[in-house]
Amino acid sequence: xxxxxxxxxxxxxxxxxxxxRSLRQAGLSIAQILEAGNGAEALAVVQNNKVDLILCxxxxxxxxxxxxxxxxxxxxxxxxxxVVMITTEGSEGHVVQALSAxxxxxxxxxxxxxxxKEQVLPxxxxxx
Amino acid sequence: xxxxxxGLASAPGRECWLPTLQLAMQEVFDLMLASxxxxxxxxxxxxxxxxxxxxxxxxQLCGILTVRCSSKTAGCMxxxxxGIEAExxxxxxxxxxxxxxxxxxxxxxxxxxxxxxxxMLSVPTVITGREYSLHSMVDDEIRTVLxxxxxxxxxxxxxxx
Numbered sequence: 001x002x003x004x005x006x007x008x009x010x011x012x013x014x015x016x017x018x019x020x021r022s023l024r025q026a027g028l029s030i031a032q033i034l035e036a037g038n039g040a041e042a043l044a045v046v047q048n049n050k051v052d053l054i055l056c057x058x059x060x061x062x063x064x065x066x067x068x069x070x071x072x073x074x075x076x077x078x079x080x081x082x083v084v085m086i087t088t089e090g091s092e093g094h095v096v097q098a099l100s101a102x103x104x105x106x107x108x109x110x111x112x113x114x115x116x117k118e119q120v121l122p123x124x125x126x127x128x
Numbered sequence: 129x130x131x132x133x134x135g136l137a138s139a140p141g142r143e144c145w146l147p148t149l150q151l152a153m154q155e156v157f158d159l160m161l162a163s164x165x166x167x168x169x170x171x172x173x174x175x176x177x178x179x180x181x182x183x184x185x186x187x188q189l190c191g192i193l194t195v196r197c198s199s200k201t202a203g204c205m206x207x208x209x210x211g212i213e214a215e216x217x218x219x220x221x222x223x224x225x226x227x228x229x230x231x232x233x234x235x236x237x238x239x240x241x242x243x244x245x246x247x248m249l250s251v252p253t254v255i256t257g258r259e260y261s262l263h264s265m266v267d268d269e270i271r272t273v274l275x276x277x278x279x280x281x282x283x284x285x286x287x288x289x
Contacts, residue, residue, distance in 0.1 A: 014223045089235025091244025110159035
């Protein structure tokens with residue numbers, strides 16, 4: 001997929017920049033990066049933009065990542081947008097919760113750019 | 129919950145928590161900063177550590193994980209994470225140290241059987257300055273000092289039963 005618009009949702013601006021750099025290092029053709037500091041902000045961004053991919057933290061104030069993924073299912077404009085979780089919550093239970101809620105991939109912090117690539121590319125290619 | 133909390137805090141294998149905490153910290157620095165940490169031959173003086181990042185733990189294990197370092201070291205950490213010069217890190221250093229603390233806490237709990245799903249993390253809080261007192265109901269403490277670029281980074285897990 002070329003010229004994608006990716007939305008990065010994390011309450012840490014440093015982490016949003018690291019995720020953006022990892023996406024670019026993965027060789028993705030990125031037209032635009034959008035950012036949100038929590039799930040509620042991310043819902044507003046999705047409703048007002050054409051987003052191709054969402055990378056989302058779990059532990060955030062206001063609306064956490066799991067609540068966001070569940071809420072996203074009710075947004076008509078968001079149908080089909082793949083979500084990959086990037087989080088310190090790396091337990092099996094959290095992975096199951098996130099995938100059950102609708103996430104297509106899961107990356108545990110700390111991570112390498114290669115791990116981002118391994119999770120994001122299959123999702124964008126529709127293989128997951 | 130209280131009984132399981134005290135049970136886990138004093139569970140067999142607890143003697144592995146210090147090396148596990150060190151490993152969790154080292155992995156964060158290896159992967160996110162590309163900077164291996166060193167174990168000091170002698171405990172360095174804890175002076176000038178004016179940045180404290182804290183993440184609360186609740187559930188099977190209750191407590192606070194803190195990372196303490198100097199402003200200069202925090203700026204270097206942010207610079208390594210973002211690929212910029214330390215002088216340009218500015219306010220990002222607080223966010224960077226908070227996120228490091230968050231990742232260490234998550235990485236640590238994911239390495240301890242029963243804690244991954246049984247322990248929740250707060251969002252990080254960062255304090256600047258040295259003149260403060262933190263009053264918490266600490267029953268036990270695990271503390272280690274590692275060197276980042278030759279400068280001390282103090283990692284403490286305060287455990288509440």
